[in-house]
Amino acid sequence: MGRRDYNGQDLPDGIEGVTVQSVGDPIPDDLRVWRPETVVHLAWSGIPDYGAECSVANLEDQLRFVNQMIGIGSVRRVVGAGTCFEYGSRGGPCTEDEDAVPSSYVAWAKQSLRRYLLLATDDSPIDLVWFRIFFAYGPGQRNGGLLPSMLRTAASGITPELKNPDGAKDFVYVDDVADAFRCAVDPGSPSGTFNLGSGQLASIRDVRDAAILTIEGRPVDEADFRPVSAETAEREMCASLERVSEVFGWRPSVALDEGIRRTWDAMCEAGPSRDGEGCPDG
Template sequence: MRILVTGATGFIGNHLIPILLARGAEVIATYRNRDAALDRPWASAVTWRELDIFSPPDSPFEALGAPDRMIHLAWHGLPNYKDSFHLDKNLPADTFFLTRLMEGGLKHLLATGTCFEYGLQEGELSETMQADPNTVYGQAKLRLQQRLRDAAAGHGTVFQWARLFYTYGKGQNPNSLFAQLQTAIDNGEKTFNMSGGHQVRDYLPVEKLADALASIALQTEVTGIINVCSGRSLTVQELVEEYIRKQNATIDLNLGYYPYPDYEPFKFWGSTSKLERVYGN
């Protein structure tokens, strides 16, 4: 089975590719920076294709190796969630590119969305809930999901939308919470500045997230929107303290140093009922 992966050299892609290879898939990986692509430990095990989503080839399905399935991770402009770039540039480019792939013959598409599609709703967030994004990023992702859903129905393409919650692990954005915490631990700092820590979030290690994406893409029974999350409702303070314990580290938390973000609900986590079906639970 040939699986095309965009965003292969990114944080999630770098963990996903080895899992797909281990499960017997023939992987076609895209890149924009050739040097960054060839620097990956699994670089020689995949087929590489250069791709600029903002200027795709005329016949992308054939040009990208006529894949049996596709996992679309690529998305530009993060972690700026409020920039109009998401609606003005990413949305039309992704819509055109992915629709052309389906028109060319792609029969199975897994694309990644975001918990930001739920907006400011609190509590356990389920795929059956009405999405109500309050950020430009969330709005762009939701519109893309809707457009791809309709296009897939018209072309007879299996469509899966992995709605990602928070993740952490090796290779993450250095400005993310756990990356900054790990840097502080590595530097032997005595205190770590953070928010009040009472907000509830849903974090999943990137290895488990990558495994979930591979498992979703390699089956066809569970389709549509699928939350990819832990289902755990823990405060950020609890998550940080848990991380510190696992690192066998000692560092004091300077709670309340940063204000709470104004674009997220205070308490939310994801329902894992559909993801559990993917795993047969």
Template sequence: MMNPSQRILVTGATGFVGCHVIPELLAHGHQVHAVSRDREKAETMPWWGKVRYTVADIHNPDMDLVDACGLPDVLIHLAWPGLPNYDALSHYEDTFPADYQFIKRMVLAGVKQVLITGTCFEYGLQNGCLSEDMPTVPVTPYGLAKDTLRKSLEMLQKVHPFTLKWVRLFYLYGPGQNPKSLLSQLDAAVDRGNPVFRMSGGEQLRDYLPVEEAARRIVQVAGNPDCHGIINCCSGNPISIRRLVEEHIARRKARIELELGYYPYPEYEPMAFWGDER
């Protein structure tokens, strides 16, 4: 069951996921207040002029976002700096504690529903089909930071009740993705006319989802009062990296050869994993 129009505050509004979530929220008739640190970038977004906007550093302890933006029905928290460097200690040392304090301030100010995007990196090196009720064993600072944030907020719920919707993202692709991501690098190589694209052996299995579909699901979860806890945002269909790349080359009708095995397989990822879609 979806709630009617709600007042929704979105952090990370100009990020890869945020720039797709906001149009989806508007399409469902929600009142959106977007927040980011870069007003100039915000002004280039397709949603600019259709939402209320505030430039703010949400990690500033003196920033009262409720005072600045009003009390939302739902907070959708997408902001997270430092990606795709999953091994940076700043995820755990800086972002996690600042994020926790930000969410706590919002809850104490009266926010009753909070949706946060988690990550499949919380599962660590577990292979196979990953379900929401599995234990988390992160092996990267990024995965540890997200996992610790979720567990800390679950503790906060016991003292200051609120609804937590933890949408655990797997691998996303589509317009606006980080230029360091796999398909972005492939597109850049094709656009340059490179004859060869260097990559790993490509046999690892991953769970990929178009960012537009992820945005649709995030909005659906945000608007459903009966949906809470951990929700895997995934396709449920594993695909090899090699096949993903080959299909993308075919869609682009490009002529580029793959140099498989040039890069080693990442040590922070298992060889085969995908989400259990419910």
């Protein structure tokens, strides 16, 4: 719900069956009459504002929506978008059964929403699937996102400057994330909390260099992404994929080099666009 989708793009007009509204608004009567059974909830406003005021406002809107959704009476499954930030300031592989201690307001708000959903649906027939998404990227990502900004800067003939070249992230392509959500909406599939990532770290420097090669039309392959140092691996978080692979049979299929190329191709096709709201980048 909302005038923009979770990647910050305006929704096209005239789509049959689409109702556009803000998350905290009353659910329209025609939606109640329709009696939905599955809710895929991706909305989050104000990104990249991860501060207290924006996070609290989001949480309040989300709770109003959740209470209305439960009140419809027909919903049996909720699939929600969390964030790897829920794990806080830690490094190494993150597993879903560990204590997640958020260290930012947006992570606290996401974690609070998840816990509220668990409590609110505990005595109901509603199953909850919660995906902790790592650093999703791809077509439709907001202009201010890491990879789009690198690609645009490189395309202007300037080498992107890096604040933390030795940093590293667990990047996961948007189509792979979408595939996981498709698995989760199956009413016969298990519920629970699951990581969505690649399970590997890629250095910011290597991603920048791959973006430059892509702009120049030179080949990029997985060999261009070197293993990060032991120190970096201990400092930066990545996703353990054991649970999501076992339960849903899901693993990412789009390699980072291919994902960067697809992102650039989509940016060229779309032309200039403005920044917007979207999912937390992680």
